[in-house]
Amino acid sequence: MRTLSILLGIVLIVGILWEGFETVIFPRRVTRRLRLTRLFYRSTWLLWSGLVARVSSAKRQEVYLGVYGPISLLLLLIVWAAGLVTGFALVHWAAATPLHTPEGDAGFAAALYFSGSTFFTLGLGDVRAVTSWGRALSVLEAGVGFGFLALVIAYLPALNQSFSRREVSISLLDARAGSPPTAYEMLRRHSHDRALGALQHLLKEWEQWSAEFLEIHLSYPVLAYFRSQHDNQSWLGALTAILDACALVTMGIEGACERQARLTFAMARHAVVDLALIFGTPPGREEQERLPSPLLQALRQSLAEAGVPLREGAAVDQSLAELRAMYEPYLHALSRYFHITLPPWMAKEHADNWQTSRWEQVAAIASVRRRGGARDRHF
Helix, strand or coil, X not given: CHHHHHHHHHHHHHHHHHHHHHHHHCCCCCCCCCCHHHHHHHHHHHHHHHHHCCCCCHHHHHHHHHHHHHHHHHHHHHHHHHHHHHHHHHHHHHXXXXXXXXXXXXXXXXXXXXXXXXHCCCCCCCCEECCHHHHHXXXXXXXXXHHHHHHHHHHHHHHHHHHHHHHHHHHHCXXXXXXXXXXXXXXXXXXXXXXXXXXXXXXXXXXXXHHHHHHHHHHCHHHHHCCCCCCCCCHHHHHHHHHHHHHHHHHHECCCCHHHHHHHHHHHHHHHHHHHHHCCCCCCCCCCCCCCHHHHHHHHHHHHHCCCCECCCHHHHHHHHHHHHHHHHHHHHHHHHHCCCCCCCXXXXXXXXXXXXXXXXXXHHHHHHHHHHHHHHHC
């Protein structure tokens, strides 16, 4: 029994230290399927999102889903710390490390308390090791605890910086593609004179953003659970709008920046596919088509009126459908997993975030209520 406890404790310590190395330090995607961190996020996210789905208000759902990312990160660190403390306690108890305790009881509870105070370097001294072996193991555990705390201190700022870099470009997309961003708005707002150069520059920036996004989320997958500041913005919505716009530019717009659109499309699609692999979301299709034929015709007509004519013909439509089939199934899978609504190709109404404020929304609601009350008094 004690031999098994020692082995279990060593496996627990080594396993958690390796998990921390892979999660925080290792810069490449981890392909190993059996991972404590992956199991933790899979189980807690499914539980959390399932509970949130029972909430009737969509606004509250978004708030609760946005809380998950930071809370899950703290819980993961707590799980790691608890696992390390328990692992060292098992080794102390199984090796029968002599401990000096006030009660004289050196059972597993005393070993667990001694392990916790040593790991967090409390230095209370009420329970202490009295042999060379016990002291050596205590020094090792204190060093691991100190390194663990240093790792956490270095990990959190890196996550915050990566999140901020991601969200800056998403916020900049507001005035360029609307809220939520759509391919139609992006092309319409670049329909003025000499706009093709601005559109090419925008697509090049998003090629760079997609590469940085992929690199960051391969290293820190937990960032995918961190949601944007506004409910109608998200990293998935931004990637969707960029991919839609690149597909239209590549297949439908004459004289546009087709070369840059192909490069941006390749990088953005790479990011979407790799993220689907990381989170184990196989590609799938929605029952409702995102771009049915009537909507495509309306999109053509609206863009033509805005000065951005699209090519027509069965061959063009077929090529556009083939491009969409390369990324839309992965977007649908990620949308279902993260509970993020994909933006449409062309929104019915647009109110950019920079044009609205909370006070204006409250005033508009109050105005509607006053008009409703006045009608009631009239009748």
